[in-house]
Amino acid sequence: MKFTLITVCYKAGDELAQTVDSVRAQTHPDIEHIIVDGASPDAATQEVLRRIDDGRALVISEPDRGVYDAMNKGLARATGEVVGFVNAGDLLEGPEVIAALAAEFAHGDADVLYGDANMVDPQDIRMVRRFWKGGAYHRDNFRKGWMPPHLGTYIRRAAYGAHGGFDLRFRIAADYELMFRFLYKHGLRARYVPLTIVRFRLGGASNKSLGHVWKANREVLEAWRANGLKPPPLLAFRKPLRKLAQYILPSAP
Structure with missing residues (x-):
């Protein structure tokens, strides 16, 4: 079962990096991670976006009309059977969370x-x-x-x-x-x-x-x-x- 996790951010820097690490630590094998950034102007966020844009995440960085507009942009690109949101700075509580949810959805x-x-x-x-x-x-x-x-x-x-x-x-x-x-x-x-x-x-x-x-x-x-x-x-x-x-x-x- 494929999951799409959507992360929205603006000038998040290191907090975004923590969230990405949390997602990439998941043991579930089929996760699509979409990151929607509101065209952050700061160097710290831009550096993190460059670092994580390595083929394991879809990165979108463009102006938006706020957090819910950014979430809708992520939804429009999602291809997973199940969708969840993990905003920049937030962490999944352990590497088995998505695997456990997949078992429940099954x-x-x-x-x-x-x-x-x-x-x-x-x-x-x-x-x-x-x-x-x-x-x-x-x-x-x-x-x-x-x-x-x-x-x-x-x-x-x-x-x-x-x-x-x-x-x-x-x-x-x-x-x-x-x-x-x-x-x-x-x-x-x-x-x-x-x-x-x-x-x-x-x-x-x-x-x-x-x-x-x-x-x-x-x-x-x-x-x-x-x-x-x-x-x-x-x-x-x-x-x-x-x-x-x-x-x-x-x-x-």
């Missing part, structure tokens, strides 16, 4: 698999700040502010062909909108795998400040409306409370 009972994720300090990836602990999939959990962790979720490429990629109208929460559209609206088959899949640095757009958290929550509500559905009344409060619980209770989903 059961044929899921379009989407998700696992656990370690969210680490941006300056020290050994320091876990939040832990996303998954559990059995229940569609109605979306009504309580839940979503699977984007970087801990792997999806059959056919789903993107059937239901589209990231909606660029959503500047902060396009990952939520895509997961909601795939799982809640279209009812793709999803299953939890008790495996820590990724170690990723905190600091995404939806977590930068209280203002960004507020904007992200507004986009979450708009994601429901954009898909022709009415958001639950308390959704805007439940989602940030779930994030807070991940700091306080290690097992919180």
